[in-house]
Amino acid sequence: xxxxxxxxxxxxxxxxxxxxxxxxxxxxxxxxxxxxxxxxxxxxxxxxxxxxxxxxxxxxxxxxxxxxxxxxxxxxxxxxxxxxxxxxxxxxxxxxxxxxxxxxxxxxxxxxxxxxxxxxxxxxxxxxxxxxxxxxxxxxxxxxxxxxxxxxxxxxxxxxxxxxxxxxxxxxxxxxxxxxxxxxxxxxxxxxxxxxxxxxxxxxxxxxxxxxxxxxxxxxxxxxxxxxxxxxxxxxxxxxxxxxxxxxxxxxxxxxxxxxxxxxxxxxxxxxxxxxxxxxxxx
Amino acid sequence: xxxxxxxxxxxxxxxxxxxxxxxxxxxxxxxxxxxxxxxxxxxxxxxxxxxxxxxxxxxxxxxxxxxxxxxxxxxxxxxxxxxxxxxxxxxxxxxxxxxxxxxxxxxxxxxxxxxxxxxxxxxxxxxxxxxxxxxxxxxxxxxxxxxxxxxxxxxxxxxxxxxxxxxxxxxxxxxxxxxxxxxxxxxxxxxxxxxxxxxxxxxxxxxxxxxxxxxxxxxxxxxxxxxxxxxxxxxxxxxxxxxxxxxxxxxxxxxxxxxxxxxxxxxxxxxxxxxxxxxx
Numbered sequence: 001x002x003x004x005x006x007x008x009x010x011x012x013x014x015x016x017x018x019x020x021x022x023x024x025x026x027x028x029x030x031x032x033x034x035x036x037x038x039x040x041x042x043x044x045x046x047x048x049x050x051x052x053x054x055x056x057x058x059x060x061x062x063x064x065x066x067x068x069x070x071x072x073x074x075x076x077x078x079x080x081x082x083x084x085x086x087x088x089x090x091x092x093x094x095x096x097x098x099x100x101x102x103x104x105x106x107x108x109x110x111x112x113x114x115x116x117x118x119x120x121x122x123x124x125x126x127x128x129x130x131x132x133x134x135x136x137x138x139x140x141x142x143x144x145x146x147x148x149x150x151x152x153x154x155x156x157x158x159x160x161x162x163x164x165x166x167x168x169x170x171x172x173x174x175x176x177x178x179x180x181x182x183x184x185x186x187x188x189x190x191x192x193x194x195x196x197x198x199x200x201x202x203x204x205x206x207x208x209x210x211x212x213x214x215x216x217x218x219x220x221x222x223x224x225x226x227x228x229x230x231x232x233x234x235x236x237x238x239x240x241x242x243x244x245x246x247x248x249x250x251x252x253x254x255x256x257x258x259x260x261x262x263x264x265x266x267x268x269x270x271x272x273x274x275x276x277x278x279x280x281x282x283x
Numbered sequence: 284x285x286x287x288x289x290x291x292x293x294x295x296x297x298x299x300x301x302x303x304x305x306x307x308x309x310x311x312x313x314x315x316x317x318x319x320x321x322x323x324x325x326x327x328x329x330x331x332x333x334x335x336x337x338x339x340x341x342x343x344x345x346x347x348x349x350x351x352x353x354x355x356x357x358x359x360x361x362x363x364x365x366x367x368x369x370x371x372x373x374x375x376x377x378x379x380x381x382x383x384x385x386x387x388x389x390x391x392x393x394x395x396x397x398x399x400x401x402x403x404x405x406x407x408x409x410x411x412x413x414x415x416x417x418x419x420x421x422x423x424x425x426x427x428x429x430x431x432x433x434x435x436x437x438x439x440x441x442x443x444x445x446x447x448x449x450x451x452x453x454x455x456x457x458x459x460x461x462x463x464x465x466x467x468x469x470x471x472x473x474x475x476x477x478x479x480x481x482x483x484x485x486x487x488x489x490x491x492x493x494x495x496x497x498x499x500x501x502x503x504x505x506x507x508x509x510x511x512x513x514x515x516x517x518x519x520x521x522x523x524x525x526x527x528x529x530x531x532x533x534x535x536x537x538x539x540x541x542x543x544x545x546x547x548x549x550x551x552x553x554x555x556x557x558x559x560x561x562x563x
Contacts (some may be wrong), residue, residue: 022374029434032392035402039395121300122543124516125507125536128529129302130295132316152291187552192450208332214385216498219440221524232461251395253390261383269376272383273442278457 033258039251047247061252064115065238068246071253073227074234076215080147081230085212086152090160094158094206098164098183098189102175121154123217134222141224146215155211159204166200175247202271213261306533313527321390327536334373334510334518341425342494342514348429349493356433356484357440362470364441365448384437392501393431394418398504420512428512433501436492440485448474449482449496463545485551494543515539 040061041045041054065071076167077167134145150156170193178188194201219230235257265272307325309318329335364375381389396402397417404414417423451474459469475482496514500506506513506521513521516539523532 010345012317015368018363018366018368022371022441025360025363026374026377026467029380032402033397036392083350092291095287096289120378121296121540122516124495124497124519125303125540126296126299127304127520128301128523128533128536131523132302133299147290149295152295154296156291157296210383214387216387217520220501232385232498235387235391249397249529250391254391257388258384261385262380265383278531 019193023071035249036255037247040255041252042248044243045250047251058248061237061248064246064249065253065256069234069237070227071231071234071256074229074231075256077228077253078144078231081143082209082212085146085155086208088147089208090157090201090204091267092151092156093159093163094189094194094201096160098167098193100160101164102193126264130218131221140222140223141228143228145222145243146212146219146230146243149218150208150212150215150270155208158207161195162204162207164240166197170196191277199271199274201259202268203274206272206274208269210261299448303533303536303540306530307537309533310531311529315531318530321530325531326538328531329534329538334513335511338513338515338518339453341485341511344425345429345496345514346490346493348426348488352429352488353433353437353440353489354482357437357444357485358482360437360441361444361448365445375442376497378441382438383434384435387498389435390431390499393427394503397427409518418504419508421508424508424512427494428499428503431503432496436489440489442483443485444478447478451477484555487547490550491543491547494539 002191038052040056041057041059042061043053043056043058046054078245130149134140139145144240153182174192174196175188178192183191214232215230216232219233221235223229226234235253238246238253242245306318308320310321310324311318360378364371364378384392391398398404399414399416403417408414415423417427437559455473455477456469459473464472470511491550494514494516496516497520500514500517504512506517515535519532519539521533522528522535
């Protein structure tokens with residue numbers, strides 16, 4: 001095994017020191033999450049304070065998350081918006097990525113640069129005209145812009161780039177052979193190219209899903225009513241008009257927003273890491 | 284096949300930028316949305332806005348903090364987990380976890396940690412540091428936002444740099460070792476130059492990405508205390524949606540856009556000095 005080569009062999013003391021450093025870092029990363037979990041199970045009176053182990057343990061907080069305001073609706077909204085954004089992005093980015101990678105036509109390089117340049121545009125720079133568009137189109141308090149804008153915007157661009165890189169790795173002969181047999185470009189894409197780039201499709205889904213799930217500025221500006229809110233917006237709604245912020249309930253809602261993503265991650269870790277790193281490495 | 288992408292990008296990516304620039308030359312009535320051409324008045328206001336020096340300074344500190352801290356921590360963690368030790372995969376996963384947490388949720392988690400009587404309050408109390416009000420003290424609030432953002436994103440960059448570290452050929456390091464070079468020298472003179480393209484890329488992504496700050500500020504400090512955590516992108520939001528001045532906000536957004544483009548161009552042109560390429 002190469003790891004035992006001279007340069008990589010370490011003393012027991014060095015290994016111990018490494019573990020100490022690893023554990024210290026892990027505490028910094030996990031401590032806040034443990035604190036969140038602990039807060040989510042405390043009573044309102046003990047929400048702030050030093051009660052690491054909640055006493056009594058208030059599982060009922062998790063029911064209040066749903067009864068206090070329409071959190072279930074917000075979960076559904078976020079989920080279906082995410083699904084549609086993923087679907088749309090897959091379609092659009094496969095088409096554009098394939099065209100950019102495979103078909104020769106004039107201006108290909110210029111289009112690629114144009115598309116990539118949108119990566120560097122923060123959402124804040126376009127939010128004002130988009131907000132005016134949303135009002136003009138009567139899309140206020142609907143989910144249409146939250147589905148449409150990401151597909152057309154940065155998310156779609158990153159997807160296109162990942163797909164282009166994937167299609168570039170396909171052997172040219174396979175495509176040529178299909179062309180000679182008289183297959184049309186769409187047919188080649190669907191029947192031959194797409195099945196060969198499944199890992200990249202998974203990467204695009206992960207990247208798109210996380211980005212959609214995370215959206216904050218646009219939902220905040222476009223949406224009005226709690227029923228239509230998405231999860232990130234819903235998290236800041238836990239404040240009683242008489243008694244003030246309900247920290248323990250808010251902690252429970254926050255926990256609920258985190259757990260499903262971590263659960264899916266642990267099941268599909270490889271695709272997740274590929275998706276996140278491809279999106280940034282290759283972009 | 285390109286048409287959907289191009290049309291969509293034009294409609295919701297490119298045109299809005301131009302619209303922002305156009306709106307920056309207007310005065311916009313907050314009630315009717317009507318606009319009136321006012322030339323460069325909004326830019327003149329930018330030059331004389333008494334809050335602007337602090338906003339720009341805060342933005343500069345934030346961007347530098349995220350880039351420098353984010354890059355060093357990602358590199359340090361990548362080196363730390365680049366070892367075949369039992370359980371190392373668990374640590375890699377732990378450092379990656381914040382990347383999966385919705386930014387809004389991650390910000391709330393840190394608010395619970397930083398608020399009075401929060402986790403940090405108790406730790407600093409226990410070690411005799413008293414209990415500083417992290418979110419209401421000028422320097423501390425900005426530092427808090429930087430730290431939470433660095434921890435959020437460091438996992439992805441760690442994975443990128445780890446992959447690069449593992450691709451460094453062992454015989455290269457081996458040769459240096461046989462020649463009697465210390466581990467530290469090997470890291471600085473062999474390993475780091477080999478992974479410099481990835482280090483550079485992570486740095487650029489951090490730099491460009493660090494201008495995009497929103498919910499961290501909104502949910503943690505609201506831009507305060509005073510204006511000490513109001514970065515430019517958050518100021519755009521405040522002007523547009525809290526003070527309903529879309530014209531001035533558009534001018535600020537245009538400046539933000541040009542600033543990012545300029546920085547990206549500078550970094551891109553300087554890449555040959557910073558990155559070691561094996562060929563050429």
